[in-house]
Amino acid sequence: MADTENPSTSDHLRDALDGPWRAVRAEARVQLAGDQFTGDPYLDYHAARARVLEQMRAIASMGYAERGFRRENGGTGEPGEAVVGLEMLAYADLSLWVKSGVQWGLFGGAVENLGTERHRDVVKRLISLDLLGCFAMTESGHGSDVANLETTATYDPQSQEFVVHSPTPSARKDYIGGAAEHAGMAAVFAQLITEGTSQGVHCFLVPIRDEHGADLPGVTTYDDGLKGGLLGVDNGRIVFDQVRIPRENLLNRYADVAPDGTYSSDIENPSRRFFTTLGTLVRGRVSVGGAAAAGARVALSIATRYALKRRQFSDPDSGQETLLLDYRSHQRRLLPLIARSYALAFAQNDLVRRMHLVQTGQDLDPGAQRALEKRAAGLKVAQTGFATRAIQECREACGGAGYLTENRLVTLKADTDVFTTFEGDNVVLTQLVAKELLTAYSDEIRDLDALGWVRFAATMAGDVVRKRSGVRQLIQTLRDRSDDTVDDGDLSRRSVQLQLFADREDYLVRTAGYRLRARAKDTAPFEAFNNAQDHILAAGAAHIDRLILEAFIEGIAGIADPEARELAETVCDLYVYSLLEENQAWFIMHRFMSVERAKAVRRGVNELVDRLRPDALTLVEGMGVPESMLRAALLDDASVFDRISSRTSV
Numbered sequence: 166m167a168d169t170e171n172p173s174t175s176d177h178l179r180d181a182l183d184g185p186w187r188a189v190r191a192e193a194r195v196q197l198a199g200d201q202f203t204g205d206p207y208l209d210y211h212a213a214r215a216r217v218l219e220q221m222r223a224i225a226s227m228g229y230a231e232r233g234f235r236r237e238n239g240g241t242g243e244p245g246e247a248v249v250g251l252e253m254l255a256y257a258d259l260s261l262w263v264k265s266g267v268q269w270g271l272f273g274g275a276v277e278n279l280g281t282e283r284h285r286d287v288v289k290r291l292i293s294l295d296l297l298g299c300f301a302m303t304e305s306g307h308g309s310d311v312a313n314l315e316t317t318a319t320y321d322p323q324s325q326e327f328v329v330h331s332p333t334p335s336a337r338k339d340y341i342g343g344a345a346e347h348a349g350m351a352a353v354f355a356q357l358i359t360e361g362t363s364q365g366v367h368c369f370l371v372p373i374r375d376e377h378g379a380d381l382p383g384v385t386t387y388d389d390g391l392k393g394g395l396l397g398v399d400n401g402r403i404v405f406d407q408v409r410i411p412r413e414n415l416l417n418r419y420a421d422v423a424p425d426g427t428y429s430s431d432i433e434n435p436s437r438r439f440f441t442t443l444g445t446l447v448r449g450r451v452s453v454g455g456a457a458a459a460g461a462r463v464a465l466s467i468a469t470r471y472a473l474k475r476r477q478f479s480d481p482d483s484g485q486e487t488l489l490l491d492y493r494s495h496q497r498r499l500l501p502l503i504a505r506s507y508a509l510a511f512a513q514n515d516l517v518r519r520m521h522l523v524q525t526g527q528d529l530d531p532g533a534q535r536a537l538e539k540r541a542a543g544l545k546v547a548q549t550g551f552a553t554r555a556i557q558e559c560r561e562a563c564g565g566a567g568y569l570t571e572n573r574l575v576t577l578k579a580d581t582d583v584f585t586t587f588e589g590d591n592v593v594l595t596q597l598v599a600k601e602l603l604t605a606y607s608d609e610i611r612d613l614d615a616l617g618w619v620r621f622a623a624t625m626a627g628d629v630v631r632k633r634s635g636v637r638q639l640i641q642t643l644r645d646r647s648d649d650t651v652d653d654g655d656l657s658r659r660s661v662q663l664q665l666f667a668d669r670e671d672y673l674v675r676t677a678g679y680r681l682r683a684r685a686k687d688t689a690p691f692e693a694f695n696n697a698q699d700h701i702l703a704a705g706a707a708h709i710d711r712l713i714l715e716a717f718i719e720g721i722a723g724i725a726d727p728e729a730r731e732l733a734e735t736v737c738d739l740y741v742y743s744l745l746e747e748n749q750a751w752f753i754m755h756r757f758m759s760v761e762r763a764k765a766v767r768r769g770v771n772e773l774v775d776r777l778r779p780d781a782l783t784l785v786e787g788m789g790v791p792e793s794m795l796r797a798a799l800l801d802d803a804s805v806f807d808r809i810s811s812r813t814s815v
Contacts (some may be wrong), residue, residue, distance in 0.1 A: 174780075177729035178787025181720060182507065184514030186249040190789065193253035196227060198793050204258035206570050210396040214346060217264050217397035222294055224254070224261070230269045230292045233448070234277055238288040245521030248452050255459035256794045259580035260397030262456050267342040267398075270449050271300035275352040278445035279368050279416035287350075287370065299343030301351040301371075301403055306335025308586075309593045311354065311366060312439060316405065318369050320359035320412070322426040327415065329355060329371055329408040338403040345388040345401030349374045352416070353405075359426045365435050368442070370414040373403060383408035394579030418445075444534055450541045451520050453588040454548035458509045460581045461552040464574055465506055466790045467797045468559035469499055469781055471566070474805035489562070490781055496774035498562050501743035502555045503784050507733070508740045509548050510788070511720030512713045516544050539601045542594040543709040549584040550591055556581060566799040573797050592702065599705030602674050603681075656762070656769065659718060662741045666711040668757055669748070673704035710744060729787075732780055739773040742766055 172180075183190045202220055205213065224230070233247030234240025251270070254262040273291050276284055276298075290296035307314050315336035318327040331337055338344065344351070350372050357367040373384045380386050387402040415422060419442055420430035432438040472495055476486035489495045516537075522528035523537050530536075560567040560574040567574045585591045655661055677700045684693035694701075717737050724730040745752065745766045752758035758766075777784065799805070 172726075173783075173786075174726070174729045174732060175783045175786035177724060177726040178733065178783070179789045181724045181729070181733070182510045182514075182787060182789055184249070184510075185518055186246055189246050189249050190253060193250055194256075194789075194791050194794070197253060197257045198791060202254070202257040202261060203796060204260055204397065204576070206396075206576050208396070210391060213260065213397040214399045217258070217260050218347060220258070220261050221265055221268065224265060225292070225294050229265070230273075230294075233269055234273065234288060234292060238277055238285055239292055242525065243521075244448060244524045245517050248448060248455060248517050248520070251452065252455040252459055255456040256463055256790055258397065259456065259460060259577070260395050263342060263395055263398045266449065266452055266456075267300055268294070268298060270452055271446070272298035272343070272348075272350075272352050274446055274448055275300060275368055276370070276416065279418050279442060281416075281418055283413055284370070284416065296349060297343060297347045298350045298352060299341050299348035299373075301338040301341050301344070302354040303338065303340055304335065305337050305339040305402075306333070309590050311443065314354055314356065314366055316353065316355040318353070318355040318357050318367070318410075318415075320357070320422050320426050321409075322424065324409070325412045325424050326409045327357075327369060327412065329353060329369060329405045329410060331405045336404075340389060340400050341403060342398050342400055344373075344386055344403050345399035346378070347399055349376075351403060353403075357415070357420075357422070357428075359422050359428050362428075364420065364428050364430075365439055366442070367420060368416045369410060370416065371405070371408060371410055381408075393582055394576070395583065444538050447534075447538050447541050448520065448524070450545050450588045451516055453584055454541070454545040455513050455517070457552035457581050457584045458506065458513060458548040460577050461502075461548075461555040462506055462510075462788045462790050463795065464556040464559040464577050465499065465503055466785045466788060467572070467574060467795050467800070468562045468567070469503065469785045470792075470795070470800055471563050471797075471805065472499060473782060474800065490778060493771065493774070495562065496778055497770065498558055500774045500777050500781065500784075501739055501770070502551075502558060503781075503788070504736045504740040504743065505551060506555070506788060507736050507784075508713050508717040509544070509551060512544055512716035513548070514720065515716045516540055535601075539598055540712065542589065543598045543705070543712060545588060546591045546594050546598070546706075547709050547713060549581070549587075552581045553578075553585055563799060566802075566804055569799070571798040573795070595702050595705040595709070596698070597705075598708055599674075599677070599701045602704060602708055603678055603701070656742070656745075656765065657738065659737075663711075663714060663718070665745065665752070665757065666707070666714050666741075669751070670704065670707040670711050672755060672757075673700065673707050677701050677704045714741065732777075732783070735773060735777060736784065739770065739777065742769045742773060746770055 180187055201223060205216065208216060228241075229247075229250050231240045232243045232250055234242070236242045247269075251262060251265055254265060268291065273288065276291065277288050280287070287296065291298055302311060302314070304314055304316065315333055316329065316331055316338070318329050320327055338351070338353070341348075341351070350370055353369045353371045354366050355369060357364045371384075372381055373386060375381060383406045385404045385406070387404075389400040389402060392400060412422060412424065419432055419438055420428065422428055430438055432441055469490070472490035473488060475489050477489060478487055479485065480487050490499070519528070519533075519537055519540065523533050556574065556578045560578060563572065563574060566572055570576060589597075656665075677697055680697045680700055681693055684696050688696070717740060721730060721733045721737060724733055745758075749758065749763045749766060753760060753763055
């Protein structure tokens, strides 16, 4: 427990990383520390599912669910608190986080954000778990391609009902959390057909089970069975055979169907209506990235603490065995990952803050929602990809012990693996980010049509990144903070680091546009786009890297304690240097960095990990995962006993 009267450096770091909702995180660390909310990897998957459902009922009684819903629907209207509070469940058990996220985030978010007053009772029932639901968007044949889902909801004016149907085998709803056992209702995304015309994808409430858990007439559910992880989540498939639901079960915030079948919407453009619908569900994507990063923090906390206890091979000078973290190779394995974890934590805080302002109506900028969607997509890619890499590295860094289930790393790896495709495939989302850059927020080609992409690129002016993002102003501000003359070659300067990141992004965005334009002269639009896809993805990745660095810089500025701030500055340097090292081939090839400068970057990484080595425990404590929540046996077993002392006593 932290000393509130005399906070340590790690306390100050944790306070900064906890962000605007630090009180929510502090409360959760106390509430979730016991065995009640831990996962049990030795249970079979049916027992694991039952355990998670009971844990959810306990979570509901603590008020976690209400935070994400508006006051008129029985909530407290604090979306930022909701995301942060549920993210803390990832420290305890990722199955519990996913199951809670499906119920209150995806299913609940769909009903509240796409429904109207006539759906208020459904919202109140799902908050209390009186109604268990699932989010039935993904289909076997169309995963990320939501616009082309095959499930239909055809309106019958005579009965004033929609008929929900799966017309082909590939139209079955698949991988749906809650569909296998527990959900009684599904938020189903389907093509709305009325008066013989398809109006595109809309969301409908479809009851799928009775009070005894049996499938309702026309509904067939299947269990997806064993998965690579997340055993406590009952993923399943749903097939509809002419299932009739009342007209009022259409979630009608953005479109409605009158009793006679007349379709109406305040948003005339079908493409804009579709993206407006999906944009309201951005909280799910924000949450997935945050939970993945939380899982990585757990793994890094375990692996680093182990490296500070475990000894291996004798030092020929002293005869004593050497701590793992005293090896340069081990420092390079873990400390740059800790640095990136800090960077992503600050970026997540900034993202949640932006989401909260948009969803509570405090940010009325017309472009705020769209900017939020792009940022959420980019950070989801960064955080989930990072979690996959970091947890694997932590597993290897703990050797054979890391492969034992009792030490939790393999469970974390299995449970987070699907996050790279959950809530949007990472490749598709990176492409979405790049597309937003290339179109320069042009509403005219919001429909993702390849021809629109290419035509816009043919007329695009350069320097889109600088003009749109405000990065120029931040670079100048950083320069103004320095008392010395700016040396554009000094990589230790934050302004120079940010300039390099922005230069890479600028170059990739502009040259991707030129490449599309050149191919458009003699080839079809799709072929032109497909030919440049690798370039487009690189531009998206560079944009994500730059956003994260900006968030890190701004997060450090908020640390008041001098020692903690100085340590965070060094961690930020390591984040920058390690990322430059990863991409040094690109920087050299495109003449943004000389070979000698690249060598200096490599030396810089070595110097920084050496400098941070004495503060390793402080850094993992600052990440905010309490030791009581790690639950890894390797931190206190025979592998970390002081073998030197044992030999002396013998």
